[in-house]
Amino acid sequence: MITLFLILWPVVVSLTIFIFRPKISKQIALLASLVEFILSLVVIFQFDGSGAAAFSMNIPWIASLGINFHIAIDGISLLLVLLTTGLMPFIILSSFNGPRQNSPNFYALILMMQMALIGVFTALDGFLFYVFWEMALIPIYFICLIWGGENKSRITLKFFIYTLAGSLLMLVALLILYYKTPGQHSFDIQALYAAGRSLGAAEQGLVFWGLFLAFAIKMPIFPFHTWQPDTYTVAPVEGTMLLSGIMLKMGFYGVIRWLIPMVPLGVTDWGFVAVLLSVVGIVYASALAIYQQDFKRLIAYASIAHVGLMSAGLLTLNKIGMQGALIQMISHGILAFALFYICEIISVRTNTRVIASLGGLRTNAPILTTVLMIAILGTVALPLTSGFVGEFLLLNSLFQYNFIIGATGGLTIILGAVYCLRAFQYMMLGKNTTTTTSISDLTGNEKIVLYPIVILIFVIGIHPDPLLKISEAAVGDLLELYVNFSAKTK
C-alpha cells in the first residue's frame, strides 16, 4: 500500500495545485515533497534488508492482455526511491526565490514528474514500466519548453524525439518478449524474464540492443549523448537538476532490472561493446569538458563522463561494480544538484555563465566558493567525499573486468581534476572582474539548501555502509539470476 501511496500522493497534490492554483503553491509543493520523503523513510525503517521485493501490490489492470498494476520495492528500488524523494524537496526549495516561484503549473509538473519517477523505480510489470517511463518524459518536456532558455523549442524537440525514439525501441523489445510468454501472454516481469531466457543468443542480442539503446540514450552514453549538453544547458535549472539528478538514473535502473536478468546471453555477448562505449565516453566527455566555455555545459559533459563510468562498472556484472554504480547514482544526484545550483546562483548574480568572464568570486563570496570547492572535490572523487566510494568500487570492478579498460576508465581521475580545477580557478580565484566586483555571498535560503547537501557529501563519503547495505542483498540475488543462467548455458 505504501508504494501505491508514494506514487499517488504527488499526483493528488499536483492536480490540486493545477486545478486550484493557490498562491502558496510553492509551499504546498515543498510540504508535499517533505511528506513524500518522510514516507520513504518509513519504508526504510520497515525494510528488512533482504533481497526480496517488499511493499508489493499486484492487482489486475488489463487482465485480457496480462497487464497488472504490479509495484514493489526491493533494495535497489529503495535506493532510487530515496534519491527521488530526498532530492525533490531540495529542488523545490532551490526554486523559491527564482523566476518560477509563482507558477502553480511549474510545481504541478515537478510533482507529476515525481510520480512518474517513483513509478519507474517500483513497477514490476513491463507495460506499467513503459507507461511510467513515457509519463516521466512529459512533465520535463513542458518544463524545458516553457521555462527554457535560448533555442528552447528546437533543443527540446530534439531531446523529445531522441528519447522517444529510444523508448519505442524498448517498447518493441518488450513486445517481442511479451509474445514469447506462454499462454495468454503476460507483461509480468518474471514472465518476461522467463521469456527472455528462452530465446536463443541471437534473439537475445536483438532484445538487448532494443532495451539498451533506450537506456543508453537516457543516461546518456557515448555516442547517444548529443541531446544532453544542449538540453541541460537550455533547461531551467530545476529541469536540469531533475534530468541529471534523478531522471538519468532511470536508464541505469533499466539496465539493472530490465536488461541484465532479462537477456543474460545478450548481455554476455554484447556487454563488452557496451562497456567499451561507456569507457570511450568517459575519456571523450572528459576531454570535451576541458574546452567548455559555459560552466553549465561543462557540468553537463562532466556528467556524461561520470555516467560512463557508472554504466561501465554496472555492465561488468560484478557485484562490487553494481554496488559502486548504485551508490554513485546517489552521490552523482547530490553533486549534480549542488553544481547546477551553484552555477545558477552565479549566473543570476553576474548575468553570465561564461567561465572566462568570471573571476575572483572568492573575494566577496567565500562561502559560495567553499561550497563549490566541496562539490568539486566530490566530483573529482576525493576520499571521504561521497564521490570516492562509488568511483573506487567502480574502478575496482572495471579493473577486474579488464586491465586496460580499467586503466582507461581511471583516466577520469586525472581529467576530472583538469576540467574542474581549471573552471574553479578562472571563476572563483584570481582578481575580481567587472562582472564580479559587487557579488554577494550565499543568502539564508541558499544556505538552507546547500548546507545539508555539503553534510551529505561528507556523511556518505565517511559512512557509506548504510546505503551499501540497503541494496547489497538485492544486487546479490539479481546477479545470481544472471550467473545461474550463464552457468547453465555453458
Place this chain on the structure above:
Amino acid sequence: MVNINVLITLIPLLPLLGFLIIALNVHKISHKKSSYLACGTILFSFILSITVFTHLLSLPADQRVLSITLVSWIQTSGFSADIAFLIDPLSSIMLLIITGVGFLIHVYSIGYMHDDAGYSRFFSYLNLFVFFMLLLVMGANYLLMFVGWEGVGLCSYLLIGFWFKNHDYNKAANKAFIMNRIGDLGLLLGVILIFINFGSIDYQTVFTNPSEVEVTTLTWITVLLFIGAMGKSAQIPLYTWLPDAMAGPTPVSALIHAATMVTAGVYMVARNNVLYALSPFTLQLILITGLATALFAATIALVQNDIKKVLAYSTVSQLGLMFVALGLGAFSSGIFHMATHAFFKALLFLGAGSVIHALRGEQDIRKMGGLKKLLPVTYITFFVAVLAISGIPPFAGFFSKDEILAHAFAYNPFVWGVALIASLLTVFYMFRLFYLTFYGTARDEKQTMDHIHDAPKSMAIPLIVLAVLSITGGFMNTPEVLLGSSWLQKFLSPVFASASGIEIHHLSHTTEYVLMALVVALTLVVIGIVYVQYVKKGHVPAGEGRLTGIQKVLYHKYYIDEFYDIIIVKPLFWISKTGDTIVEALAIDGIVNSMGRLVTGSSNVLRKLQTGSIGFYIFIMVIGIIMILTLTTLTGVAGQ
C-alpha cells in the same frame, strides 16, 4: 592509565578537531586563538606520539606492533576497508617527525604569517594537512593510506594557491594537484590489483603471504605503487610540480614540500618492503629513477637564482637519493636519510623564509648578500643546515648520506660514483646559495637594508631547535664503524625483517674509512672552489640574457616544462577543442540530425498532419494510449 588505543586515536583526531574549529569560525576567530589552537593541537599530538613511541620501546622488539580498528568504513560484496591504525616502529618514527617538525613549523608560522589577511585560514589548512599526513602513515590498510595520500594532495593544492589572487600561483597549485593525480591513478590501480590478488587490502594480511602471488603480478603491483610515489615524491618524470609549488608561503614549502608530504612516497615504498623485496625488477627501476633524479635535479639547482627554487631542486635531488637507498634494498637507510633531511631541509626553508621575510619578499639571491651580520640567528642556523646537507661530519646529513653511499659502493661502484657526483653538486649549489646570501656586499635596496631585523622569537626558536636536530640527528643511527650502535636500523629491523631476503653487501671497515675520508675530502675541495668563486672573487651570477650553452639549458631546467607543454598540455587542449567543434558538432550530432531529417523527409505523405507542435503529438499519443487501453479493457470484459 589511559588506554593506549585512545591515545593513538587522538593523535590524528586533535589536528582534525583544530581544523574544524578554525575552519568553521574562520571569519570570527581571532588570530591569536587560531594560532594557539592550531599549535596546541599539534603539540598535543606530538606529546601523544612520544608517549606511544616510548610505549612501543617498552615492548619486546618482536611485539612492537599495535593495531586498532575503530569502525568499518566501506564494506560490501567481499570488499572491506576499516578505519584502522597500525603503529609499528616505522609509523612511530613518522609520527614523531610529522608532529615534531610540524609543531615547529606551526610556531614559526605565527611570526611569518602575522600580517596576512588569511591568517586563520592558513592555520586551518596547516592543521588539516597534519591530520591527513598522520592518516597516511597510521592507516592500517591501503585505502586509508590513500585517503591520507589524496588528502595531503588537497592541502598542498590549497596552500600552494593560498594567495589566490595571483593566477600564476593558482596555476602552480593546479599543476601540483593534477600531476599528483597522475601518480595517484597508478597507486589506486596498484591497490585494486592488490585487492584482486590478495582478497584484502589490509597490510597485515597482504604482508603475511606475499609469495603466494606470482612474481609478474607482484611486479605490476609494485610498479603501479611506485608510480604513485613518483608523483608524490617528485621523481622523474613527475617532478616538475615541486619547484612550482614554491608559490606557497614558505612554511608550507618547509613542512609539505620538504619535510613530510613529499617523503610519503619513500614511506609507502618502505612500508611495502615485503612486496618490493620480491620484485627485483621494480627495485632496479626505483634505483635508476632515484639515481637519475638525484643527479638531474642537482644540475638544475646549480644555476637557479631564486632561493626557494634552489632548495626545491635540492629536495627533488635528495628524495632521489632516498629512492636510491630503497632501490638498493637498504630500506632503513632511506628512512634514516628521510629523517635527517626533514630536519635540515625544514631548517633551510625556514631560514630562507626568515631571509625573505627580512627582505620583504625578495627571493633572488643575486639581490641578497651581506646578511651575515644583520641576521645572526638566521645565518648561524642556516650554516648548520648547509653543513648538514653537505655531509660534513658530525652533522646529521653526513651519517645518513654516508650510509647510502656505502650501500651504493657495495652494490656497484658506478652507482656510487653517480650518487657521489650528485652529492658534490649538492655541496656546490648549497654553498653557492649560502655565500651569495650571507657573504659579500649587500645588494638589496638601501631602504630595505636600513629597516632589516632578524627573525622574531616565534621564528627564531624553531630555527634553533631544528639546528640542534640537524647537528645531533645523525647520532640516532651512528654506524658501528664509527663506534655507534645503529639504533635506528635495529629499531626498524622488525618492519624490514621479511625484506632481508635482499642481499645487502657489507664493506670492510677499512674500505668504509677510506670512502668516508675520500668523500669528506672531495666535499672540502668543492667548498674551497665555491669559496674562491663567490667570496674571494665576489662573483654574482649573470642575468638570464647573458647565459650561454649548458648554463642556459640548466637555467631553463632542460626545457622540460616546455617539452611537457608540447607533448601533453597542448595536444590535450587540441583534442578537447577539435572534439568539441568538429567531432561532436559535425560528426556525431550531424549524423543524429541527418537521421532526423531523413525520417521527416520521408514522411512527406503525412506532412499535413505535422503541425510541428509537440503538444499536439503528445495529445495524440495520450489519446491513443487511452483508446488502446479502453478498447482492450472492453474487449477483455466482453471476452469474459
